[in-house]
Amino acid sequence: MKKLVLAALLLTAPALAAPLKTTASAEPTWKKSEAELAERLKTPGANARAKNVILIVGDGMGISTITAARIYEAQKKARAAGGTYPGFEGGEENLLSFERLPNRALVKTYNTNAQVPDSAGTASAMTNGAKTRIGVLGINPGQGPQTCATPAEFPTPLARLARDRGMGVGIVTTTRVTHATPAAMYAHAPSRDWEGADRDYGAEARKSGCPDIASQLIAFPGGMDVVLGGGLSKFRPRADEKGAGRDDGRDLIAEWQKANPKGSFVAAAPEFRALDPRSKTPVIGLFNASHLDFAVDADRQKEPSLAELATFAVRKLQSRPGNKGYVLMIEGGKIDHGHHLSNAYRALDETAELSEAVAQVLKLVDLKDTLVLVTADHSHVFTMAGYPPRGNDILGLIRPLPGGEGGGKTDEAGNSLDQKGRTMPTLGYANGPAEVRVGSRVLNSDKASTDPDFLQPKTFQTASESHGGEDVALFAGGPGSALASGTIEQSTIFHIMAHALGWE
Known part of the structure; x- marks a missing residue:
């Protein structure tokens, strides 16, 4: 009987045999994160295994943003209900959906060369397991453009580690899918601005031989199961000399469709809503030439909401053949954009949008087998x-x-x-x-x-x-979430996910 139970567990658990192989493991912050993880392994529930991991990032969602947004969300609901919102006297008692997750930690966000970080260095820490410099994606602190000649020396990002183990992989964002936070899942770039073969990746920089981030996404080994967001101009040729787009003549979407003849590419909300998430073929949805619009400004006949995108991605990955689990990143990227404008209304409204997306995701997943982490890459002033x-x-x-x-x-x-x-x-x-x-x-x-x-x-x-340099919050639920405690390095988030998936 014990042998039968063990066999059943092995069939449903993530692949445990393949140890982590990444050049990031030689970095000091990798070793520090390993030590932080080891300190927490005696916590009850710390060694529970997850089949799936969902990393949700509110870009720029610092503590003050969370506090103000919970009040904003409640007051917005009260206005919609005609001035009354039972149980909430003024909004202060409210909790955003992810604040109800049972475990939490404070996260130190500095980059290796900066007290106040950017999204590229912070997202790289979360997806590569070691901290790096400001402005770079998926490279170790001592690496530069010359490393593009020997790409095996780059650290192995989260999406690649999952795909190598036969897991499903997806990205959802309200920014360009080549922007810093989502790109850290799969790309290596000495500059976060090298998103496409366009004006932001000039001729002099291209002499490095480093592929642009959009082309790295299309060439991702094994392919992504689902990619949803903005940034179509980074994939399509320039329509005219003044317009945005690639100047190398490549149509990356056409290349992807040729390689995935049964895959679906969509660029508008009606086409997206007609898709069946249970389909076994990959999906790319790019709904704006650049970032998606702020929710308050968006035309929902053109752009789906973050909650729509997130729930579709979860359903699609849940129906993926093979039953080997999945890793999904969901980013509420426009919180950051509202703050950069110093426009609190849009920043808080986008945080409420993220809260709604998380609420919908939590309805779909089982926290008995899915680790859900909600955090920020950095704060704002x-x-x-x-x-x-x-x-x-x-x-x-x-x-x-x-x-x-x-x-x-x-x-x-x-x-x-x-x-x-x-x-x-x-x-x-x-x-x-x-x-x-x-x-x-x-x-x-x-x-x-x-x-x-x-x-x-x-x-x-x-x-x-500008960004702020203070700690941000990490909220966690599901197998391995007990490891989210105390104050941790941002790179430790990667190690929490890897440990929960059994990737030691």
């Missing part, structure tokens, strides 16, 4: 301050608490004034632009603070708001 009362509109102006903190001068509407006589919103930034454009819309600080196009005040005016 985003603040929530000023003693507003409970229930105050999170996007609104600060009003003083009766007889409490934050007293002082007010305007006729009862809003608190600073020492220069200016009203103050609850949300602000340490730096950012004075005015920006989103499509045909002009965003600035002249509008009401609750206007979607309002830019928060900032201490310093810069062309783009």
Whole structure:
């Protein structure tokens, strides 16, 4: 009887025989992450094995973003319900869907050469198991363009490790699928900007011989099961001299379709919604020439929502033949873009969109066999301050608490004034632009603070708001999630996933 049970377990478990082989294992941060993992292996549940892993990244989703977004989400639902939202007095009691996962840790995000990181270095840490420099993708800290001549020396990224073990692999993002965070799953690039053979990967840089990121995605060994997001211009030839697109004449989508004659390529929401996720053939969906639009600006007849994309990818990977499990990355990338504009409305709305996507994913998966990790690559210089009362509109102006903190001068509407006589919103930034454009819309600080196009005040005016360097949160549920505890290096997230999948 014991032999039969063992045989059944072996048939359903991930492949355990193939040890990790990657050049990243010689890096100091790899060894530090191994030590952090070892410290946690005696935790109850730490050695539970997962069949599947879903890594969900809220790009730029720092702690202050999570706090403000949970209030924003509740207040948005209350407005939609006519002003009442049972159980939530003002929104502060709310929890985003992923905050209900049982385990959590704080994550240190610095790059090997930068106190405040970027998405390329941080995503590489999570998908390669060791930290690296700012601005590079899937390469070790000491490597540069010359390593493209000997690609076997690059570290092996998460998607390749999974595919080599016969697992399904997928990517979902609201950015270009060649952008820093999703690209870290599969690509190696001395510069995150080398996304396509276009103006951002110039002639001088191409002398390195490094393939652009889009071509690496199409050439991914074994192919991806599902890729959904934006960035079509990185795959298609330039239509004219002024337009975006590849200048090498290659049509990577046509090349992919030739190699996958039964595969499906879609570029609009109706075509996507007509697909059957149970189909056994691969899918690429690219719904914008560049990044997808912010949810508040999007035309849902052209672009599906993040929740639609995420649930389709999960269903597709669940139906993949072979029953060997899967690894999926889901990125809410536009949170970061809203923050870079210093536009809290769009940043928080995108966080609520991610929360909805996670809620839908959690309905589809079984946490008995699927490890779900939700985290951020980095934070932003985003603040929530000023003693507003409970229930105050999170996007609104600060009003003083009766007889409490934050007293002082007010305007006729009862809003608190600073020492220069200016009203103050609850949300602000340490730096950012004075005015920006989103499509045909002009965003600035002249509008009401609750206007979607309002830019928060900032201490310093810069062309783009910057990342923050503080720790971010990791939320975890499922087999191996007990390893998410304390304060860890960002590269340890990779080791948590690898351990749960039995890749020692």
